[in-house]
Amino acid sequence: GQSFHINFLPYLDLVDFFKAKKASQPKVLLRTLLTEHLPKSVVLELQNLIWADLADTAIGNLSDDKLEQIAKRLHAFEVKPSGTEGYRTAEVTLGGVDTTEVSSKTMESKKQKGLYFVGEVLDVSGHLGGFNFQWAWASAHAASQYV
Ligand SMILES: Cc1cc2nc3c(=O)[nH]c(=O)nc-3n(C[C@H](O)[C@H](O)[C@H](O)COP(=O)(O)OP(=O)(O)OC[C@H]3O[C@@H](n4cnc5c(N)ncnc54)[C@H](O)[C@@H]3O)c2cc1C
Numbered sequence: 001g002q003s004f005h006i007n008f009l010p011y012l013d014l015v016d017f018f019k020a021k022k023a024s025q026p027k028v029l030l031r032t033l034l035t036e037h038l039p040k041s042v043v044l045e046l047q048n049l050i051w052a053d054l055a056d057t058a059i060g061n062l063s064d065d066k067l068e069q070i071a072k073r074l075h076a077f078e079v080k081p082s083g084t085e086g087y088r089t090a091e092v093t094l095g096g097v098d099t100t101e102v103s104s105k106t107m108e109s110k111k112q113k114g115l116y117f118v119g120e121v122l123d124v125s126g127h128l129g130g131f132n133f134q135w136a137w138a139s140a141h142a143a144s145q146y147v
Contacts, residue, residue, distance in 0.1 A: 003080035008046070009037055014071035018059065022067065026060025030070065033059065046074065092132050096123040107143035116143045 021033055030051060034043045047055050050073050054062060062070075084090075097117045101110050109115040119136035126132045 001080075003078050005076040005078055008042075008074050008077060010075075012037060014074055015068055018067040018071055019064065022059045022062070022064075027058045029056065030059060030062075031055065034074075046077075050074070091128055092125050093120060094123075094125050096121050099123055105142065106146040107139055108146065116147060118143050 017033075018030075021028060025033075031040075031043050031047050034046070038046075051066075051070050054066070059067070097109075099122055102108065102117050102122065103110060107116045107118050109117065118139040120132065122139070124135050124139075126135055
């Protein structure tokens with residue numbers, strides 16, 4: 001339910017950039033200017049979302065207010081995820097057996113002798129990219145030294 005913001009051009013002050021271009025190249029389109037800094041496909045999507053009605057208006061014909069509004073959105077583009085794809089594409093689960101109830105050396109339960117927990121069943125979740133495999137294998141290796 002929370003939104004986050006993307007700054008598409010963190011190293012460029014777009015208000016200054018647009019104003020300078022408005023003075024030096026008044027006939028140029030915003031999308032042409034922005035493709036100097038971003039992939040064309042991204043610029044076209046942003047154009048559809050932010051200034052579709054002015055897509056073919058030269059920068060010289062855009063008011064400073066409008067340019068500031070567009071710059072503001074490009075520096076803080078709001079994205080609010082509407083949901084997840086659920087279990088169909090899920091790759092890792094949160095939650096599981098509390099790690100404080102398991103020995104971090106042997107992976108044996110502190111409550112039940114002879115019961116070991118490793119991998120995904122524990123409340124350990126890594127970022128995608130191998131950390132969950134690493135955890136599953138490393139914890140299994142640790143337990144295997146003691147089982
Ligand atoms: C689509 C997908 C992509 C993923 N990609 C990545 C990735 O790129 N990098 C990464 O680090 N992690 C990735 N993960 C997560 C990673 O696969 C898991 O964290 C890891 O495999 C967990 O290993 P595990 O041995 O703890 O559990 P599992 O691999 O889930 O093994 C549990 C096993 O227990 C069996 N089992 C369940 N119930 C019973 C029962 N009652 N009796 C007997 N057997 C039972 C299951 O059939 C299963 O074989 C991905 C997961 C998914 C689903």
